[in-house]
Amino acid sequence: MEFRAVRDAIQEVTDSLDGIVRGLARLEDRDAGIGGHGGVFTRYLEHGSGQVARIRGLLKDAALLEEASEAVTDAELAQGLLRMSGQRIEAALGSAMLLAAWLDFLQLADAVLEQCPFYSVEQLFVDLGRVQERMEPSFTRLQSLEPAQVEAASVAMPGQMGALTREFQSLRERVRASAELGGKVVAAARFLEMITLVSSLKASLPRLPPAAPATVGVGLVMGSGGVMMGSRIVVSAEWVERMRALVQAGVISAPVVSAAVRIQAGQVLMAQGSQDLPKGVREALGEGPEVRGMRETGRAGAGMVDxxxxxxxxxxxxxxxxxxxxxxxxxxxxxxxxxxxxxxxxxxxxxxxxxxxxxxxxxxxxxxxxxxxxxxxxxxxxxxxxxxxxxxxxxxxxxxxxxxxxxxxx
Incomplete structure (x- = not known):
């Protein structure tokens, strides 16, 4: 059961990453928009491609460790190898969330460059640099594979997505204001209408009732109400059972699952607590201590000093x-x-x-x-x-x- 759950979790992140890769490829193949301007924005596209390579490496290692766990006969050793695989799944999941948000900013920049010549190219370059700086520490913590750092970065992710959402809205508003100042009111209105199509998900998901299937997101996009949302991976009872098994076995941390669910369910600002699963998801997963508890990681979490x-x-x-x-x-x-x-x-x-x-x-x-x-x-x-x-x-x-x-x- 646990082996299958780990394989399915790896495949889900892989599928979501493949979608991000297709989005990046479309931007990289363009001669106009972000692909033009003398290659000024190439560094930002390469940053996305570099993250794709790192995430694929994490997923490849997670799959290798899962295969190794199936091949050993000692149950305790198999669990140890599965936990190692889970660490890489957690890092890949969080990194993919950030990368999907980065793709949204690149798509926004592409639309601005092609459709809105009234917004400064130099300013847009600075805007993207600021967003990249905001994301970089989280990428670093997640990919360190330090359990405490991965968990801390994941727990902080809903708040970070809220900040990225505000940054996205602010950039969009500055572009609109720039267009209106240039007397391009009609162009500004068209731009705002077009920008709603940059991301595939345009409306917040409703809150999940207690008995509803859980939903976890990886590809993040702008939703209504100023919430960065996730591409829908509706997983119903199968996902619930998989997460139950992985959390109870200590393969994946409950706070990491909680963060992913809160981001997807539009609960960035409605989280019930920094480490609690939303009520409906908690009821779906079960009320056992494995779900309630936060896996002890790091020196402080384990009560150790250095x-x-x-x-x-x-x-x-x-x-x-x-x-x-x-x-x-x-x-x-x-x-x-x-x-x-x-x-x-x-x-x-x-x-x-x-x-x-x-x-x-x-x-x-x-x-x-x-x-x-x-x-x-x-x-x-x-x-x-x-x-x-x-x-x-x-x-x-x-x-x-x-x-x-x-x-x-x-």
């Missing part, structure tokens, strides 16, 4: 692991866990940090000995899944949770 990140596959043997398939999304830097400092010191020194690597039970020595012994017995190089199985058994022996986070190459 918790060390422990590489479960020793960094000094990176080349050894790479030869056995640990590259890219499965790089050993992806398999770190946060441990309390005392626990981290204990597994490296048997309770006495001064013993360090001289203790026979020290983690790095013990795990590498287990791996090499297994290869000697089999007479052949271990596969990636066989390595994971051995490491998982050692983690259980040392009471190390399989809540993987990304670590440093240093």
């Amino acid at each position: 918790a060390p990140r422990h590489h479960v596959m020793p960094r000094e043997h990176r080349e050894w692991f790479e030869k056995r398939g640990f590259k890219g999304a499965m790089d050993i830097d992806q398999f770190c866990v946060r441990l309390e400092r005392s626990h981290h010191e204990a597994i490296h020194g048997g309770g006495d940090w001064r013993m360090g690597r001289t203790w026979p039970g020290e983690w790095n020595q013990a795990v590498m000995k287990a791996l090499r012994d297994a290869e000697l017995r089999s007479g052949s190089r271990l596969t990636r899944n066989e390595v994971l199985a051995i490491v998982a058994r050692r983690m259980k022996l040392y009471d190390i949770p399989m809540n993987f986070v990304r670590g440093s190459r240093r």
Whole structure:
């Protein structure tokens, strides 16, 4: 059930991203509008294309981790790999929301450049730069794959979309005012009428009744009432069941789901709380603690102070692991866990940090000995899944949770 839910979640974001890509391609192929003016606006189109590549990379890694989770036999390890996949789905979902909003601004700029010569090209260039600056920190936090940063960026997303909506309205109003000052009242009216067609969704969705299917959006567009809305992905009972499974399993964070739903349902200004799901969606998902609770992430969320990140596959043997398939999304830097400092010191020194690597039970020595012994017995190089199985058994022996986070190459 969870494997299928993860695959479906990846496909939903992929489908929405494909729609954004088509919109960007239409703009890139134009010689007029944003494609003209001596290529001045090319940097903004390239920014969109660059984000597409990053999001596709996240989705590709999420799919690879989901496949790896299905291939292992240890249930706890499979859940750990699914959570890693979920982190990338969350980052891709949030990034796609921002990118869809960026596409709306590019489409608006394209219409202004082609239809409204009375608005300064230089000013429009500055306007887009300001919007890009507003979005960039969120893209960075989401794509850091730091659980705390991804969650914080997602929780803040409805408010950010509200700010982008106001920016969109303000730009549109400045263009209208510029046209009227130039005596182009009819042209201004036509422009405003045309601009309502820039985005595919032109009216806010009604609030969801408690028993109604939930709706989650990725492609954001301007709706009525000044709310940035999402392209409709109506998922009814299937989506509810998928989100229930993923939230309860800890694969996807409830606050991330909440943020996506609030944006789609037009509740940017009506959110009941910074971390609460809207009432109708909460009732659809269920009232269990998994849905009510916010997954603990980061040092503060987990009650830790500067918790060390422990590489479960020793960094000094990176080349050894790479030869056995640990590259890219499965790089050993992806398999770190946060441990309390005392626990981290204990597994490296048997309770006495001064013993360090001289203790026979020290983690790095013990795990590498287990791996090499297994290869000697089999007479052949271990596969990636066989390595994971051995490491998982050692983690259980040392009471190390399989809540993987990304670590440093240093």
